Each structure stands twice: as structure tokens, then as C-alpha cells.
Amino acid sequence: MKTILHKADTRGNANHGWLKSRHTFSFANYHDAERMNFGALRVLNDDMVSENQGFGTHPHRDMEIISIPLEGDLKHQDNMGNETVIKEGDIQVMSAGTGVMHSEYNNNPDKPVKFLQIWVVPNKQNVKPRYDQITLQKSDRKNKLQQILSPNEDDAGVWIHQNAWFNMTNLDTDQSVNYTVNDPQINGVYAFILKGDVTINGQALHERDGLGIWDTETLDIKADSDTEILLMEVPMTM
Template identity: 75%
Template sequence: MKSILHKAATRGNADHGWLQSKHTFSFANYYNPDRMNFGVLRVLNDDSVSENKGFGTHPHRDMEIISIPLEGDLKHMDNMGNSTVIKSGDVQVMSAGTGVMHSEYNNSAENPVKFLQIWVLPNKKDVTPRYDQITLDVSDRENKLQQIISPNPNDAGVWIHQDAWFFMTKLHQGKNISYTLKKPKKNGVYVFVLSGSAQINSQELDERDGFGLWDIDTFNISATSDTEILLMEVPMELNN
């Protein structure tokens, strides 16, 4: 097994007043040559957007963009004709492909919106842009893994143009769960602790820590407190 640990306090920080963002990997004004990606996982931003504020219309191309709201309501609009609001329990995906324009705003005048924005490099370029979102039953992740993203349009959750699988779980203190990689010879797993604390093998993980593992078939997660975790299995090679 090979691994890499990214403690929460080592992430890049962006303070724009209306936007507070923590960058696990190099992004915008934060550049660290040792923190460019984990395989095809290129961006993991932990964002908090103030009331009635947001990102104006901007372009993307050839990227799988995933938004996971944690608190509050996020308003999305794009040039494909979509105008939606996503909230905690929802997962949104946008395949930018040949090019898309979109905006994201806090839909509340009273409370901030907190969400993860995740970019995954696709295994196909110049695809037709697409948008999808799903509302999940969060009770289905209590002490078990709930699949939220896969490569398969007919599978649970939403799908992306990549051999990647994302899961979320809420583990009660003292509970254990195991994960077996779908493609252990090709993929690795990046574990991101949303809340609480957990242990993988002998590695202790706290809130907002990230832990990448590869050259491994299976591993166990032990909850050292009540914890919520996002698990992302992705190819380790950038050229697919």
C-alpha cells in the first residue's frame, strides 16, 4: 500500500470576503507543485459563500464538475437551459465537454451555503455538455456506504465520464466499514473526512483531513467518533 496524508490545516486558503475556500489541491492563486492532484482527482474545494453572493457566469471545458452541498441552498444556472437549486442531500454533476457557461450563487439572503466543488479529469474529451442532479436518501448512508457517483448511467447516483466511484457514509462511533476497490490495479482512493474522526489502518484522521491510498485492494475505516466521510475511487493515471 502507498498513501499520502493531507491534514486540513495544510490546505490552501482563499479569503475573498464573500467566499471562504480551502483548496486540497492547487487552484487559482494557491499553487503547490506537490499538491496538483490525486490521479484524475484534480480539484477538491471546500467552499463557503455568503448570503446572496456567488460565482458569476464563467466557462468550463473538458472537465467533470461535481458539487456536493453540505449546508444551505446553491443556485445553479447554465447555457444549457438549466436553472436549479441544490441543497444538502443532493449531488450535482456537469460534464463540461466541448464547453459550457454556468453560474453558482447562494440562494439564501440569510445563511451561507457550504459545498464541495470537485473536478475530475474525464476519460473522453469533446463530449456533448450535460447536466444532472439527484436527491439522495441520506439515511441510506448510516453505517454503510452510499454510492453517489459511478461511470454507469444506469447505476446508483449520477454518472461521469471516468472510471470513478464516489461514496458517502455516516459512521457511528466504534463502527467499522470496509471498502474493496472496483479496479485495484488501476485506481486509488481519496478519503475526505467531512466531520468527526476516523482511522484507516494506523492513520488517524480528523475533520477535513484527506488521505489517499493506492496499490491496495481493500481497507477498513474505523470511526473513532461519529463521522461523515466522502470516499472517491479514481484512476491514478492522468491519461486514460
């Protein structure tokens, strides 16, 4: 088993006034040659957008982009004709493929929106751009794993062009779950602790810590307090 630990306070820090963001991997003005990616997981941004502010229209291509709102609402518009609002409990995915333009805004006048912006390098280039979002029941991850993303259109959650699986869990204190890696010969798992304290394969982790694990078949996860965890299984090579 191999691991890499990223403590919460070692992440890149960006403060643009209207946008506050912590970057697990190199992004924009934050660059660390030792923290470019975890396999196909290229971006993990922990964003907070102020009231009545947002990202103007901008382009993407050849990237799988996943947004997970944690608090508040975020309005999305794109040149594929989508105009939607994503909120806590939703999962949004956009396959940028040959190119897409989109914008994201916090239309709420009295509270910020917090969300995770995640980029995964796809296993196919120049695909037709697409958009999808779903609403999940958070109760379905209470003391168990809830799959939110996979490579398969017919599986639970959204799907992307990559051999990747994402799961979330909310564990009560002293509760445990085991995660079995879908493709242990190729994939690793990046665990991001959204809330609380947890021990994964013997490593103690705290809020907003990240732990990458590979060359293993299972993760043993035990909550040391009430906790919320995002597990991102991705290929270790691109």
C-alpha cells in the same frame, strides 16, 4: 499499499470576503507543485459562499464537475437551459465537454451555503455537455456505504466520463465498514473526512483531513467518533 496524507490545516486558503475556500490541490492563486492532483482527482475545494453572493457566469470545458452541498442552498444556471437549486442531500454533476457557461448563487438572505466543488479529469475529450442532479436519502449511508457516483448510467448515483466511484458514509462511534476498490490495478481512493475522527488502514484522521491510498484492494474504516466520510476512487494516471 501507498499513502499520502493531507492534514486539514495544510490546505490552500482563499478569502475573498463573499467566498471562503480551502483547496486540497492547487487552484487559482494557490499553487503547490507537490499538490496538483490525486490521479484523475484534480480539484477538491471546500467552499463557503456568503448570503446573496455567488459565482458569476464563467466557462468550463473538458472536465467532470461535481458539487456536493453540505449546508444551505445553491442556485445553478447554465447555457444548456438548466435553472435549478441544489441543497444538502443533493449531488450535482456537469460534464463540461466541448464547453459550458454557468453561474452559482446563494440566494438565501440570512445564511451562507457550504459545498464541495470537485473536478475529475475525464477519460473522453470534447463530449457533448450535460447536466444532472439527484437527491439522495442520507439515511441510506448510516453505518454503511452509499454510492453517489460511478462510470455507469444505470448504477446508483450520478455518472461521469471516468472510471471513478464515489461513496459516502455516516458512521456512529466504534462502527466499521470495509471499502473494496473497484479497479485496484489502476485506481486509488482519496478519503476526505467531513466530520469526526476515523482510522483508515491504521491512519488516524480528523475533520477535513484527506488521505490518498493506492496499491491496495481494500480500505478498513473505523469511526473513533461520529463521523462523515467521502471516498473518491479514481484512476491514478490520466
